[in-house]
Amino acid sequence: MTGAQNIDNGFTFVRSSCPITNGLDIFGDRWTLLIIRDLILGKRRYQDLISSPENIASNILADRLRRLETAGLVTRRAYQQKPERHEYFLTEKGRDLKPVLEAISQWAKKHSPGTAVFGPVD
Amino acid sequence: MTGAQNIDNGFTFVRSSCPITNGLDIFGDRWTLLIIRDLILGKRRYQDLISSPENIASNILADRLRRLETAGLVTRRAYQQKPERHEYFLTEKGRDLKPVLEAISQWAKKHSPGTAVFGPVD
DSSP, X not given: OOHHHHHHTTTTOOOXXXXXXXXXHHHOSTTHHHHHHHHHTTOOBHHHHHTSTTOOOXXXXXXHHHHHHHTTSEEEEEEEXXXXXXXXXXXXXXXXXXXXXXXXXXXXHHHOTTSOOOOOOO | XXXXXXXXXXXXXXXXXXXXXXXXXXXXXXXXXXXXHHHHTTOOBHHHHHXXXXXXXXXXXXXXXXXXXXXXXXEEEEEETTTTEEEEEEOHHHHTTHHHHHHHHHXXXXXXXTSOOOOOOO
8 A cells, every 4th residue: 555545535534533643634745735835935826836846746736736725725716717727825724834834944954954944934 | 646656756856955845755744744743652662653543554654664764763773583673763853843743733723623632742
């Protein structure tokens, strides 16, 4: 069994009542918190999100945005018709992950000294 | 492309210089932080780790412990020969993830009110 099966089933079962598990069932993969990082930093549009240096694949980005919307962390608003295009916004539930990102950033700045400083998050 | 490919290649390439990305390349999956949670809570042995309520598969647990050792977050010490059995300990680098777990726990306690309280972490 690979991690993929678990990730793909992320919203279909509850693994335990532990709050950490519950959080990881929503954002515990290699991409979701990076999307939330970008939204916190002010990115709104698909083309902006996909241009991040980690080179997320388009199908993964679309899938994660859909999951984040389902989980209530992201909302979207159409800014153009024909073709329809959306902007994505964090809800309070999504913005409240900022301390998680900051804690990860602090850890990595201490233990992976080669990494760049995480920019201001307001 | 699925998340699994990315997770399986977690230690083989650097996605970007962002410290968050760098952290997620080590523990950004649905299992690794749960293993670290258990080690922080005092579990030491494979049988204790595998008995957690999330029902981690044995091959995933073994893989993640090996990765954590490679990444310098965990050390192991043989406590028995024939058959050889090990105890696992967090290094400082591993223990320093406690604020990440606490931030996730705070988020989930606010946004997933059904989850149990995360016990004392000392």
